[in-house]
Amino acid sequence: MSSQPxxxxxxxxxxxxxxxxxxxxxxxxxxxxxxxGIAGAVPFLHGSQGCATYMRRYIISHFREPMDIATSxxxxxxxxxxxxxxxxxxxxxxxxxxxxxxxGIATTCLTETxxxxxxxxxxxxxxxxxxxxxxxxxxxxxxxxxxxxxDGFHDAVRAVVEQLAGADTSPSAYVNGFxxxxxxxxxxxxxxxxxxxxxxxxVPITLFPDYSETLDGPSMEKYQKIPEGGTTIAALRSTPxxxxxxxxxxxxxxxxxxxxxxxERFEVPAKRIGMPIGVYESDVFFATMEKLSGNKTxxxxxxxxxxxxxxxxxxxxxxxxxxxxxxxxxxxxxxLTSFLAEIGVVPVLCASGGKSGAMARSIAEVTTHVRGxxxxxxxxxxxxxxxxxxLKELKPDFVIGxxxxxxxARELGVPLIRVGFPIHDRIGGQRILHLGYRGAQQLFDLVVxxxxxxxxxxxxxxxxxx
Amino acid sequence: MAxxxxxxxxxxxxxxQQQAFQLDCEKQSVAGSVSQRxxxxxxxxxxxxxIADALHIVHGxxxxxxxxxxxxxxxxxxxxxxxxxxxTDLQEMNVIQGGEKKLYAALCELIxxxxxxxxxxxxxxxxxxxxDDVEAVCKRVxxxxxxxxxxxxxxxxxxxxxxxxxxACDALLQIVGTGPVDDIxxxxxxxxxxxxxxxxxxxxxDYYARMGVQVVSCITGDGRIDDIRxxxxxxxxxxxxxxxxxxxxxxxxxxxxxxxxRVSYFGVEDMSKSLYDxxxxxxxxxxxxxxxxxxxxxxxxxxxxIADYRRVLEGKRAAIYVGGAFKAFSLVSALRLLGxxxxxxxxxxxxxxxxxxxxxxxxxxxxxxxxxxPLELSSFLEEKDVDVFIGGVKERPIAYxxxxxxxxxxxxxxxxxxxxxxxxxxxxxxxxxxxxPVWQLTPRKRGNSLEVVK
Numbered sequence: 001m002s003s004q005p006x007x008x009x010x011x012x013x014x015x016x017x018x019x020x021x022x023x024x025x026x027x028x029x030x031x032x033x034x035x036x037g038i039a040g041a042v043p044f045l046h047g048s049q050g051c052a053t054y055m056r057r058y059i060i061s062h063f064r065e066p067m068d069i070a071t072s073x074x075x076x077x078x079x080x081x082x083x084x085x086x087x088x089x090x091x092x093x094x095x096x097x098x099x100x101x102x103x104g105i106a107t108t109c110l111t112e113t114x115x116x117x118x119x120x121x122x123x124x125x126x127x128x129x130x131x132x133x134x135x136x137x138x139x140x141x142x143x144x145x146x147x148x149x150x151d152g153f154h155d156a157v158r159a160v161v162e163q164l165a166g167a168d169t170s171p172s173a174y175v176n177g178f179x180x181x182x183x184x185x186x187x188x189x190x191x192x193x194x195x196x197x198x199x200x201x202x203v204p205i206t207l208f209p210d211y212s213e214t215l216d217g218p219s220m221e222k223y224q225k226i227p228e229g230g231t232t233i234a235a236l237r238s239t240p241x242x243x244x245x246x247x248x249x250x251x252x253x254x255x256x257x258x259x260x261x262x263x264e265r266f267e268v269p270a271k272r273i274g275m276p277i278g279v280y281e282s283d284v285f286f287a288t289m290e291k292l293s294g295n296k297t298x299x300x301x302x303x304x305x306x307x308x309x310x311x312x313x314x315x316x317x318x319x320x321x322x323x324x325x326x327x328x329x330x331x332x333x334x335x336l337t338s339f340l341a342e343i344g345v346v347p348v349l350c351a352s353g354g355k356s357g358a359m360a361r362s363i364a365e366v367t368t369h370v371r372g373x374x375x376x377x378x379x380x381x382x383x384x385x386x387x388x389x390x391l392k393e394l395k396p397d398f399v400i401g402x403x404x405x406x407x408x409a410r411e412l413g414v415p416l417i418r419v420g421f422p423i424h425d426r427i428g429g430q431r432i433l434h435l436g437y438r439g440a441q442q443l444f445d446l447v448v449x450x451x452x453x454x455x456x457x458x459x460x461x462x463x464x465x466x
Numbered sequence: 467m468a469x470x471x472x473x474x475x476x477x478x479x480x481x482x483q484q485q486a487f488q489l490d491c492e493k494q495s496v497a498g499s500v501s502q503r504x505x506x507x508x509x510x511x512x513x514x515x516x517i518a519d520a521l522h523i524v525h526g527x528x529x530x531x532x533x534x535x536x537x538x539x540x541x542x543x544x545x546x547x548x549x550x551x552x553x554t555d556l557q558e559m560n561v562i563q564g565g566e567k568k569l570y571a572a573l574c575e576l577i578x579x580x581x582x583x584x585x586x587x588x589x590x591x592x593x594x595x596x597x598d599d600v601e602a603v604c605k606r607v608x609x610x611x612x613x614x615x616x617x618x619x620x621x622x623x624x625x626x627x628x629x630x631x632x633x634a635c636d637a638l639l640q641i642v643g644t645g646p647v648d649d650i651x652x653x654x655x656x657x658x659x660x661x662x663x664x665x666x667x668x669x670x671x672d673y674y675a676r677m678g679v680q681v682v683s684c685i686t687g688d689g690r691i692d693d694i695r696x697x698x699x700x701x702x703x704x705x706x707x708x709x710x711x712x713x714x715x716x717x718x719x720x721x722x723x724x725x726x727x728r729v730s731y732f733g734v735e736d737m738s739k740s741l742y743d744x745x746x747x748x749x750x751x752x753x754x755x756x757x758x759x760x761x762x763x764x765x766x767x768x769x770x771x772i773a774d775y776r777r778v779l780e781g782k783r784a785a786i787y788v789g790g791a792f793k794a795f796s797l798v799s800a801l802r803l804l805g806x807x808x809x810x811x812x813x814x815x816x817x818x819x820x821x822x823x824x825x826x827x828x829x830x831x832x833x834x835x836x837x838x839x840p841l842e843l844s845s846f847l848e849e850k851d852v853d854v855f856i857g858g859v860k861e862r863p864i865a866y867x868x869x870x871x872x873x874x875x876x877x878x879x880x881x882x883x884x885x886x887x888x889x890x891x892x893x894x895x896x897x898x899x900x901x902x903p904v905w906q907l908t909p910r911k912r913g914n915s916l917e918v919v920k
Contacts, residue, residue: 018572019528019555026529048591048622049495050505054533057860066863068840073497074623079595086497093471093498097841109527110591110623113561144527145556145592219869221909223844383550404535 021382023327023404024353025422026144028106029055030153030185032069034160035104037209039230040135042100044070046087046118047108062422063188063215063430066227070094070103074110083111084121091125095134098225102233105139106156112143136233138163148354150329153185154249154257157208161258164236166266178204179292180245180268182258184275184331185421188216188430190439197436200300203293206235206242208258216430240266244292246285248275249331250362251354274366275331278339278440279308281366285436304437311441312343315448318466320344322451325394325408327385327401328420330354330362330378332434336400336419337374338366339440345447347374348394355379382408398450403429415450419443470842471499477837479821482830489821491836494626500839502787502860503814505622507590508534509630512877513710514586514618514637515548516540516661517689521582523552525569525600526590530622531555538877539663543688552576556592566598573607573615583691584614586637594621614691616640627789628815631710638685638694639717645692647699653748654680656700656724658715659707660731662687663877666884670731673741673885677757679748685714698722702747704729704740709790709815731884732793732892733800734765734772764886772803775893780805782853782900787835787843787861788875791816791824797856797875798827804893809850812838840864853900869908871899 028045032055035043045052052071059067070093072078072086087105094103107118118139125131140159142152183194191212198205213229239245245259245268252272259270271292276285282305286297323346326336330352337347347370350363360376367374377388386408389396399409400417403425409416423429433439452466470478476490495501507524511534514522524531531553542548554572556565573585585607589600600617608615616637620630655674660667667687674681682700683693703715703726715726727747729740738761745757784801786794791813798808811824812835824834833846844864847855855865858876865872873895875883883892905911 016575017554017568018523018576019531019551019553020576021535021551022528022532022553022555024528025532026527029529044498048505049501049503049626050508050622051529052500053502053504053508053860054529058533060863061859064863064866066840066867068500070498070500073495073499073501074591075494076624079623089496090498093473093496094500097469097471097498097500108591109529109556109561110595113592113595143558144529145561146558148528217867219908219910220867221869221913223841223848223864223868225841407536 016384019381020384021404021407022353023351023381023385024148025058026109027142027147027149027152027155028108028144029058030149030151031104031106031140031142031156032067033059033185033211034153034156034209035106036067036214037211037230038102038104038160038236039232040101040226041104041230042068042070042094042098042102042226044072044090044094044103044105045108046072046083046105046116047074047110049073051108058422061424064427065215065217065430067215068098079110079114082114083116084124087118087121088125088128088130091134091137092130095130100135100226102136102138104156104160105137106142106152107140108142109144112141112145136164150185150331150354151255154252154255157182158256158258158261160236161208161239162261164233164239165262166237166240177243178206178241180239180242180259180262181205181207182245182247183207184248185329186248186275186434187421187432188212189433190435193433193435193438197289197301200298201289201293201295203289203295206239207231208236208239240268242268244269244271246271246273246288246292248273250274250334250365251330251356251358254356254358274338274362275335276435277335277443278342279305279437280342281335281338282436282440301437304441308437308441308444311444315444316344318448318451321346322397323348323395325349325351325385325389325396325399327351327399327405330356330359332420333401334359334362334366335434337363339443340400341367341370343444343447346370348396349375349377349385349388351377351380351385353379353381386411398447400447415454417447417450469845471496474499474837477835478842479825479834481825481828481832481834487822487825489818489834489836491821492628492815492817493837495837500841501814501837502839503837504627506625506627506630506633507588507620507622509627509710510588510618510620510634510637511630512538512661513631513634514686516542516686517584517586517691517694518542518548519545519583519690520547521552521576521580521585522548522588523554523572523576523585524588524590525554525565525593525598526556527592528553528555530588530590538661539880540661540687540877541665542662543668544690547580547582561592561596564596564598565593566603569598569600569603570607573603574611577607577611577613582613584616584641586616586618588618588620590620591622594624614641614644626815628709632713635711635714635717638714641691641694642718643695643698643722645695647696650682650696650699651680652701653678653750653753654682654700655702655704655744656682656697657684657687658703658705658726659711660684660687660884661707661877664880664882666731666882666888669882669885669887673760674744676760677741677745678753679744685711698724700724702726702744704744706730706792707790708792728792730792730796732796732888734768734803734886734889735799736796737884737886737889738765768886768890771890772893775897776803776805778897779893779900782806783809783850785810785847785850785852785855787812787838787855787857789814789858791820793875794824795827798824800889800892803889804896806896808832809852810835810846812836844868854896869905869910871896871902871905873899
């Protein structure tokens, strides 16, 4: 693959100061999702009451599952005199109500701006009786004025691993030849899929975070204060003993991640690959699994790949030359772009509210087989995407990304194919499988059928066979 | 029985228990309690949100704007500027150097692009900390652009949602009194505290039109700046959602001598009483006769439908957890009309009078809770074996996880629940949730057995 980006430099665009219809959320949101993926944990925001409530609502509307987030609930006095007593009271109350094994604390713009020393406060708290007897505490700095929910997510993954790694070296915590897998922000279904793949390769993994059950659980007779599931603290403590770490996300090259920390500090080899969406990127994933497990890809997945390619052939005519706008979280966009390019769809614009600085290069890497150039815009909002679509006469046949693009799709008069996060206007966002050949199969059928539906609906004849 | 935090013990009451009734309320949420409340910003944002021809810009980092983009089902009959999300999206450098310049530039470009009738600038948490003079920026832009540009002091930590309501009313008070009032009838009102969710304001307006009452402005459902400018010309303020709007009504009474009455448009009794109260206020016999005729006509139409639902719903148990307690009163009555029993009722922001009134209204054994949380609410639902829970999106998964029906009565709802027709919709929605066959499959009803049902 070419390492040189063939993507043109950003064309000049109107220099908007404001953000209009954002294509991102704020950093603490990503952190709370990560904390929800730890067994027995309660996410906790150090800041105003509203942050916790707004993020709960945003996450609940996607997963349609309970999502309790505690908060230190800053008042005016707290803001002036500091939040230590609120933090202590909050931790104490969460402990007595939820009996958690861990509380995952993330900061907010307020507490970062007033310069709260959360680390110091937690050190003090651990020294008290309540703190010493209480749950494990981890914290991550997530100032909302920096980066997006995705940055908050990856920073939380790293912070948790940094703070827990190596704390337990007892042999029971050690399983020979296991892998760390840091998948990034994917769906609950994706997480279940990854666990299934690892089991099929007969390789133990520490998957982190793992909200496959905590944010997609069964109907219950009794309310669970903390839903079952999640990565265990013991597993997080033994991440340095892994044979290797795999992390998904080509754009992570600009970040310090959990995998890069484990490599630097404990010499656990880090293998960074793209989010495995579509055949090419899934091939990389399965090849990586083969190499690290020493086992061949199970027949089941070879069959899935075979059926997928067979379906690509069956559907290729409906897709060739169709034009798509892809938007959302950067690594999701990179993965989707790779998938669309390999099925003959032209990605006319790849956009994200994130700004890692690595998206253009990452997209260039996965579109080497695409003729012409692919326009990439990072750090943009939906109004900018709409304006650029009109200005450059992009004429997309569909748009693909989160439900926040519904307005854009409606204005363009084209379908929105809902993937990623958040999906607030449909059911089942947590059960969308994006990853692997099986995920690609589902995406492929969805894309083709969406276009066939347009063809059928807009035809005066209707057609019984397409 | 629920695990209730020691600090919250006095915020939960069971009617009929020995102790004297004294519910603690209007307190800051307890840290770590996982309150269902939002913040000051939320209070301001929801109240002003439906004003459709104004620019709403959130001054702060991106989150507050993201989480409130197109959040309410508040409909507009014309412009839809309110459904867009604008933010200064403050970055680290802005936090260090101050955000005033960015706010100024953002306001100018957005006003130029969208030609709004006014602009509301919502100050979020850190704006209050970094010391931006939002007021000064607003004044400057207002002079330059020739429209009202209003600072809404809604820093999240500066109180509760109620303080946000007040900040919103303070902004509105700067608009009221700036428009012409010459063609306003003496039989005129402002509709305060209806937000046109699912078109409810239009239903209510239609009733008033049929009564012969002129509606000067709706604050803020399907709201327009030019109407609000003229609001001081109305003869009466009719206040629903008293939690958010009583302050505005009181201020207008003080400043312009406009009296106000409290109403509720939910449920048959409260809806009828509201219209009669308005008619009585004007002491106009013909209007009263018209109102009676209209109410009769509406009731004749809907009561048979309600009776059908009642036959099925009789004896079912409901729980209510809403933002403002005033709405809870109407819901208890509306559920009673459907033959249902309210076994738990609570609110985020009720005051002592509200809870006293709720206590009088409710049956023995009913749980009353202020500023509750998921663990308490789930335990109440389990303990009382509730059939349907009425609340907002944040309460929904608590009910659903336990296999309990749910009805959204919060600001995201898509069904009009106000007015006479709204009562039918409410009955239909409760019915369709309670009677769904899916509950029969839940562990709550039949455990997790895979046994084949014959």
